[in-house]
Amino acid sequence: MTGKIVINEDFCKGCALCVNACPQKLLKTAKHVSKTSYHPAEFVDAEGKCTGCGLCALICPDVAIQVFRDRKAGGEKK
Amino acid sequence: MEVVYERPKSLFPVATHYCPGCGHGIIHRLVAEVIDELEIREKTVAVAPVGCAVLLYNYLDVDCYEAAHGRAPAIATGCKRVHPDLVVFTYQGDGDFAAIGTAEAIHVAARGEKITTVFVNNAIYGMTAGQMAPTTLIGQKSTTTPAGRKPETAGFPIRMCEIVATLPGAAYVARVSVSSPKNVVQAKKAIRKAFETQMRGLGYSLVEVLSQCPTNWHMTPFESVKWVDEKMALYYPLGEFKVPKEE
Numbered sequence: 001m002t003g004k005i006v007i008n009e010d011f012c013k014g015c016a017l018c019v020n021a022c023p024q025k026l027l028k029t030a031k032h033v034s035k036t037s038y039h040p041a042e043f044v045d046a047e048g049k050c051t052g053c054g055l056c057a058l059i060c061p062d063v064a065i066q067v068f069r070d071r072k073a074g075g076e077k078k
Numbered sequence: 079m080e081v082v083y084e085r086p087k088s089l090f091p092v093a094t095h096y097c098p099g100c101g102h103g104i105i106h107r108l109v110a111e112v113i114d115e116l117e118i119r120e121k122t123v124a125v126a127p128v129g130c131a132v133l134l135y136n137y138l139d140v141d142c143y144e145a146a147h148g149r150a151p152a153i154a155t156g157c158k159r160v161h162p163d164l165v166v167f168t169y170q171g172d173g174d175f176a177a178i179g180t181a182e183a184i185h186v187a188a189r190g191e192k193i194t195t196v197f198v199n200n201a202i203y204g205m206t207a208g209q210m211a212p213t214t215l216i217g218q219k220s221t222t223t224p225a226g227r228k229p230e231t232a233g234f235p236i237r238m239c240e241i242v243a244t245l246p247g248a249a250y251v252a253r254v255s256v257s258s259p260k261n262v263v264q265a266k267k268a269i270r271k272a273f274e275t276q277m278r279g280l281g282y283s284l285v286e287v288l289s290q291c292p293t294n295w296h297m298t299p300f301e302s303v304k305w306v307d308e309k310m311a312l313y314y315p316l317g318e319f320k321v322p323k324e325e
Binding site for chain 2: 003004010011013014015016017020021036038052054055057058059060061062063065066067068069070071
């Protein structure tokens with residue numbers, strides 16, 4: 001696993017733009033309802049495919065996504 | 079693991095009031111990131127518009143004015159002339175900048191005021207629930223053009239960037255969009271250039287951002303970003319219309 005993301009469910013409004021942006025298709029709309037009555041985005045990465053590319057965070061209108069990446073995995077810090 | 083992306087410091091840690099999928103959230107974040115990168119948070123003044131972004135001061139951690147409808151450039155002019163060392167920018171929608179505030183919008187560029195405008199164009203009046211805006215595309219449905227905008231009765235959409243770019247006072251004019259991660263990166267570059275143009279004292283800078291309005295376009299957020307790419311970007315071509323000469 002070289003990357004992961006954390007979604008803040010208090011901010012996420014379930015617009016699903018990140019679901020379409022993820023190149024690995026690791027995001028989906030959750031079945032449960034958040035405190036703000038939306039179905040938030042859910043990060044499911046059982047096989048550790050996330051590279052921490054951050055495309056989901058770039059398109060997120062609610063700044064609900066925090067991206068982590070392994071230092072060894074390379075890639076410059078923005 | 080180290081954090082490679084998190085919330086910019088100039089953005090208050092609160093949820094926004096915008097609809098799901100709205101482009102305003104992305105543009106707020108880009109402005110906040112640019113303010114953080116240029117380290118100008120303590121000397122930035124924002125002028126909030128009337129429209130969906132009217133509560134801008136609840137989200138951006140900088141000093142803010144609230145202007146009367148369309149008059150943000152006039153207030154920004156006053157602020158910049160009294161405090162030339164501050165960085166002053168206005169954040170305006172299409173109803174604010176291209177409809178009621180057209181006179182201010184044109185003349186602030188004609189005077190070459192050293193301020194920046196972030197102009198959010200979503201081709202509709204968002205806050206008042208989807209009436210036709212001056213930037214509404216031909217054939218686009220809104221509550222006041224239920225059969226689609228017809229040029230015989232409602233005229234043609236205004237391309238503000240092209241108009242402002244003809245004025246010598248404007249130093250940097252660009253149109254960007256936030257419909258995909260690639261476009262978001264380009265939008266951030268343009269906003270950064272606009273702020274740098276102001277800080278170098280070269281003149282007026284304008285960044286028009288094509289934004290999606292899923293609620294009033296009656297689309298899902300994903301359909302709306304596709305509509306920006308397929309329909310809006312045809313009439314409003316993306317790109318830089320005026321760039322200051324490198325010294």
